[in-house]
Amino acid sequence: MRSLQALAIVAALCGIVMVAAVVPGFRPLLGIAVPYLALIVFLLGMTARVVGWARSPVPFKIPTVCGQQRSLDFLPHHKLESPFTSWQVFGRMALEVLTFRSLFRNTQSSLTAGKNLAYEPSKWLWAGALAFHWSFLVILLRHLRLFLEPVPRGILFLESVDGFFQVTVPTLFLTDAILVAALLFLLGRRLLDARLRYFSLPADYFALFLLLVIAGSGIWMRYFSKIDVVGIKEFAMGLATFHPVVPASAGVIFYLHIVMVGVLFAYFPFSKLVHLGGVFLSPTRNLPNNNRARRHVNPWNDRRPVEVHTYEEYEEEFHDKLKACGLLQEDGE
Amino acid sequence: MKKTPEELLQIQYPPPKTDWMDPTIDFEARRGTWSYPGAAKNLEYLGFPNPREWSPADEDWKLPDNWKEIIHEGFLDLLGRFRSIKIFMDCCVRCGACADKCHFFIGSGDPKNMPVLRAELLRSFYRKDFTTVGKILGKIAGGRELTIDVIKEWYYYFYQCTECRRCSVFCPYGIDTAEITAMARELLNLLGININWAAEPAANCQRTGNHMGIPPHTFKDNVEFLCEELEEITGVHIDPPINKKGADVLFIVPSADYFADPGIYTFMGYLLLLEHIGLNYTLSTYASEGGNFGLFLSHDTMKRLNYKMYAEAKRLGVKWILGGECGHMWRVVHQYMDTMNGPADFLEIPRSPITGTVFENAVSTKMVHICEFTADLIHHGKLKLDPTRNDGWKVTFHDSCNPARGLGLLEEPRYILKNVINKFFEMPENTIREQTFCCGGGAGLGNDENMEMRMRGGLPRANAVKYVHEKHDVNILSCICAIDRAVLPALVEYWVPGVEVSGIHEMVGNALVMDGEKERTTNLRDEPLSGKEE
């Protein structure tokens, strides 16, 4: 049900854009206003979000430790799973952000023979997520060739690696294929796994459908309609230099692509996609496990006095009993 | 427990057809899976709001009229004070990696025991009340109106999480459902909703210094009684100092260790060890609790109860603090104490007077885990040990959640065990160390009325014990947690009869060759040593 709601919304968006794009008068709105607006919303929204997070303090140092602590010299300290120094935290975070370390740990539990629990390694989610995120990043970077002149060497290199298998004309970019495959996998598991379906929200499907439309329209233009890249580059350069002109040669699918990318960017700060920033700020991952060695300061600690039970109060209440059993200091020793 | 293990194993994993956003909990029908609410007298003693007598099975929970407002304001306050909760509310992508990592889900199949959905119970309210999209779009954006039924659902599921943090290990953003549960419990507390198994120990601890409510003279009696037992078994007379000013070290243990079987054997082990090395230490009646059930109620309550540790160390003028075997106690000591009640600048950097080792990892908090302390002693050859005395035991080790995922205290207990016993077997890889499974009774849930849920939640742990029991004939489950020692015996009796539960220092105590001891014929449980049976 929730998947259909999301599908309906994405379909409606597509319909509106495609109808609007037929009318030449709307094209500047779709091709120029939407990208600028989306970018502004994205930048302001993400800034607001990150500032919003940062405004709340981290009162306690609460890493989730996943390896041996640094304690006695003869016990091997696990520097990445239980980081003690900032560099070690950096290492842990790098592993997390670049290789999705925690997802790599994934297991699947099952009750076999009705009585034995087993936990099999399960790397599919990790592989799918990694494939999606990395190919998305590469594709994003590849698009920079449209906005920069001359095209930076790094991007040319990226393209040559990505297009290593020259199986189609124009050259097939591996990442295009991987992106679509990964998205379909992520969507498929959400739809087919009853457990996942049970807690998935419309927003979870929405993001996937949106990305599929973006990928699909991009692939269509590159491999099938063979869009005039020179014209698109002129358009992109225009956007980048604030002298935007709508491309003469572009058709409806081009506008669909542009607007959906705009929707993605504008939607970003208001959705779960903010995990892009949040992953860096998660206190269970980005703090060192050196709690007993370096004191962590909580800025509001002193502003929240609590009612304690002092020794004097305790002694008063238990005075006679302490005395009777010889535990009262004054007359004791 | 009325249900048999076979009945309990009929777990339905496929989720129901209904929408999870519609809450209804039939408390009457679900007896055995929830805990009784905090008694009025305990709430009153702690100064908590809305003390009253009530039952979750009642229709009317006797909440203040403005309950909705209280929750809204309370959450706003938490969002302002804890970045963790903001990040955890915003970043979950519902990837499901955490879904089958929770022992309560594995043991019950209840989809709301999937950490992701447990968190969504709170997150849906957050979206509705605090995010623009959720305010406008409501349900389609995952927002949910706060109703009394939602509150009841919170009570049920946030007191069906043992704050073990296993889910957090697997989450790509480290989302820690234990943290979310803690926040939800803070909110419920504002309405006077909590469980008695947390509130009563907290109230007791505030008054008497320990969860059990043991007054000082009884404390002394208990300790003396255990010393008599020890003398009978070992022939060694020990007279542990209590409330002694000017001792080098203040030794704080969880109260269950001097109160109940099998914790008392661990306590006997501690006493033998400290006597063996001649440490100048003291116990305290005022700080007679290592554990801290405040952790299961609210941050403020945790801070209040924890206050006694440093206060007592200061009053007695000790150099540093040594802490016994307890799980959640060490989460508090390691991750909260210094921040809440430090700095401990009146103490000295902990240094073992026996080996000269400086505990670099505790230079600020100035409290050392007894496993760190003992491992260091063994490493320096300071203990005379006869591991054959433990030959009757085939041992496996249960990593308690908090020492594992809060401290990374993984190797110290193993190092000790391997030096004091000869027969050690690990449980399967995905059930130990940072992936360890909870005992099912932490965070205040280890009470009798919650027995069915305890057995369900403890299933993954018990199942792993069963594996080594069947494969290697393991007959004792060793652990470093007082809650474990209180709740695991019932668990293994239910799922794996024939396995006992012990602390690490009980094993140490068995193996220690004391000066002037008589020939040992029994272990600390007063059972004949293997090879010495009549």
Ligand code: SF4
């Ligand atoms: S693993 Fe983390 S991100 Fe994934 S569903 Fe669970 S809490 Fe959400």
Ligand code: SF4
């Ligand atoms: S903290 Fe533990 S009990 Fe709570 S949801 Fe996570 S795995 Fe389950």
